[in-house]
């Protein structure tokens with residue numbers, strides 16, 4: 542891959558601290574870009590100053606939502622080295638997301654090379670304070686200018702980067718979750734397994750409703766029978782019930798999370814059995830009532846592990862883990878971040894140095 546690199550106009554000026562800076566609010570001084578056309582394929586790979594993107598108002602992304610994205614982080618280890626975590630898996634998921642949306646696909650190996658080169662260039666922006674990282678947001682969108690609904694011909698691929706601390710301002714603290722009964726996030730046969738912007742747009746109304754009612758996030762039920770657990774907010778979800786960890790199986794409406802897959806491997810290594818299966822909301826609430834629901838947590842790149850302190854269903858609140866962080870949630874958080882920041886051995890070769 543031939544990447545043209547424009548140097549920063551002035552010396553980079555990363556913030557002295559990320560304390561008080563919200564997630565994804567500030568950005569580095571440059572971005573990665575590339576374009577696709579049927580004639581040239583992917584071309585013009587470049588690292589250029591961060592700027593607004595100028596598009597024709599009839600551009601298909603504005604009307605028909607032809608867009609997919611990824612999310613991964615670059616971590617600064619204590620020895621100063623910079624690491625990525627399972628970036629090839631993000632490249633593979635982007636490939637699958639593009640396939641679902643009819644967008645041109647970037648080979649996963651090229652994705653990794655783009656991410657690595659960009660992070661190397663933006664190295665001064667990878668923060669060093671505890672629990673901070675450089676959040677990377679690759680995205681692909683259609684640039685065709687026409688209002689007819691047709692197959693996609695032209696597209697662009699960008700990566701932008703944001704120095705971040707914890708996803709939630711309160712860090713690793715239990716969240717309060719409302720089980721959503723009206724809206725669904727995605728359906729089988731739809732786009733749930735793809736990381737496309739439309740899934741998040743469809744989730745907004747219920748999320749705002751839950752926040753207004755004093756909850757942090759919603760727990761999504763399936764779109765057909767409205768009874769099987771799917772995801773929590775924009776994270777996969779896991780429950781420890783009677784000593785076994787249960788997580789919804791990937792049925793097509795759920796995003797195949799890389800943190801989810803990491804958790805399954807680590808939980809099995811801890812000697813816990815993990816069941817990937819459908820989980821009925823009544824089974825979950827019965828477990829909460831009888832006390833066999835020992836722990837629950839969301840998992841995703843941004844928050845890593847997000848312990849669930851309570852579940853609300855039709856206005857009734859069910860506390861989980863006594864509203865505290867459970868030992869398995871804590872252990873998963875410590876192990877995953879330990880591997881990412883180089884404090885623990887990387888037995889599975891998940892870490893890639895940039």
Ligand code: PLP
Nearest residue numbers: 775776777796798799800841842
């Ligand atoms: N589910 C949704 C809807 C997400 O947006 C994310 C975040 O990317 C996840 C799950 C977790 O995926 P990952 O662990 O790969 O970040």
Ligand code: COI
Nearest residue numbers: 612775776841842843844
């Ligand atoms: C995640 O990384 O878990 C996310 O869902 C990212 C979010 C900001 C869309």
